[in-house]
Amino acid sequence: xxxxSFFKRFFSGIFKKKKxxxxxxxxxxxxxxxxxxxxxxxxxTGEEIGTVSKIPHETRKVQFKEKVEIEYKGKKMTFKxxxxxxxxxxxxxxxxxxxxLNKKEAKERAKEATQGVVEAIKWLDDMDLVVVVLDAxxxxxxxxxxxxxGNLVARKIPVLIVANKIDLRKANVKKIExxxxxxxxxxxxxxxxxxxxxxxxxIFKLAxxx
Amino acid sequence: MAKKSLGKIKGLSVYFxxxxxxxxxxxxxxxxxxxxxxxxxxILVLQGRLAPxxxxxxxxxxxxxxxxxxxxxxxxxxxxxxxxxxxxxxxxKRNLLSAIAGSDLTSITIIGAASIVKEIKKNPKKIELFxxxx
Numbered sequence: 167x168x169x170x171s172f173f174k175r176f177f178s179g180i181f182k183k184k185k186x187x188x189x190x191x192x193x194x195x196x197x198x199x200x201x202x203x204x205x206x207x208x209x210x211t212g213e214e215i216g217t218v219s220k221i222p223h224e225t226r227k228v229q230f231k232e233k234v235e236i237e238y239k240g241k242k243m244t245f246k247x248x249x250x251x252x253x254x255x256x257x258x259x260x261x262x263x264x265x266x267l268n269k270k271e272a273k274e275r276a277k278e279a280t281q282g283v284v285e286a287i288k289w290l291d292d293m294d295l296v297v298v299v300l301d302a303x304x305x306x307x308x309x310x311x312x313x314x315x316g317n318l319v320a321r322k323i324p325v326l327i328v329a330n331k332i333d334l335r336k337a338n339v340k341k342i343e344x345x346x347x348x349x350x351x352x353x354x355x356x357x358x359x360x361x362x363x364x365x366x367x368x369i370f371k372l373a374x375x376x
Numbered sequence: 377m378a379k380k381s382l383g384k385i386k387g388l389s390v391y392f393x394x395x396x397x398x399x400x401x402x403x404x405x406x407x408x409x410x411x412x413x414x415x416x417x418x419i420l421v422l423q424g425r426l427a428p429x430x431x432x433x434x435x436x437x438x439x440x441x442x443x444x445x446x447x448x449x450x451x452x453x454x455x456x457x458x459x460x461x462x463x464x465x466x467x468x469k470r471n472l473l474s475a476i477a478g479s480d481l482t483s484i485t486i487i488g489a490a491s492i493v494k495e496i497k498k499n500p501k502k503i504e505l506f507x508x509x510x
Binding site for chain 2: 253254255256257258276277280281283284287290305307308309310312313316317319320345
């Protein structure tokens, strides 16, 4: 090995370790991606990343927070938290009318939501690691979940599956584990901050795979 | 026992697409063909499955069409694999076969316009299509 190549490797090694990892949050609409991203950002920066709502497709643009230093059991890692719009195969403005939006607002929301889905997919290539956030009260065999995970595997991006909303009676983490036996599944409640310790532990394990 | 009824089924069209018909097409042409069938108000049953990147491309193209094609609100999509509960060696064998054939031909992909198919419920061994207006 030449001296120049030695120094190149040595310094790139140092910078690689200091690099800010892009941690993406993906999943179907209303699974709690923003709630979880908010919880992390609030815990470590004191600020939230975006607004949450019961109306699906509240996040219609990719939003991110840079230099979020997560500290867990004495270990520290810096991430760029990337919260993405929910990925769906259909968007019907009439579904938003049920939430007391008028027709114009519902149509605008639907239009922005379709653009958000495309934007979320485009960002997939930029991620270093991804948390797939699923609603533990819903059927995990939804094709969107399988498509997202399939794309991450194809791009060799490490994946952690989060079964969110375990505070709800209908939540079934075991069903999600059975649907994705090859992945680590962590059951949490982003809303109430339940089981976040296990989540952070798995994030650190996942970051080592990058 | 609940009274069973077949309901009124009128003009439901199911289009079977053998993998051989899309085998030689590139990804753009495949997705175009699939969306043309779906826009023709048929429920598409495709032998095999699309690659993950093609599935996201299908979603992207679908999103681009919502709002531009009248009454089009997207698609419902489901893939059933005949071997989801297989062990490691079964999957390895299947992957090798898929690599030779070019697709996982043990799978079936079902796609319908969201204006016709309200929901596709999938469990590992069962797939249910809930149609609008029934």
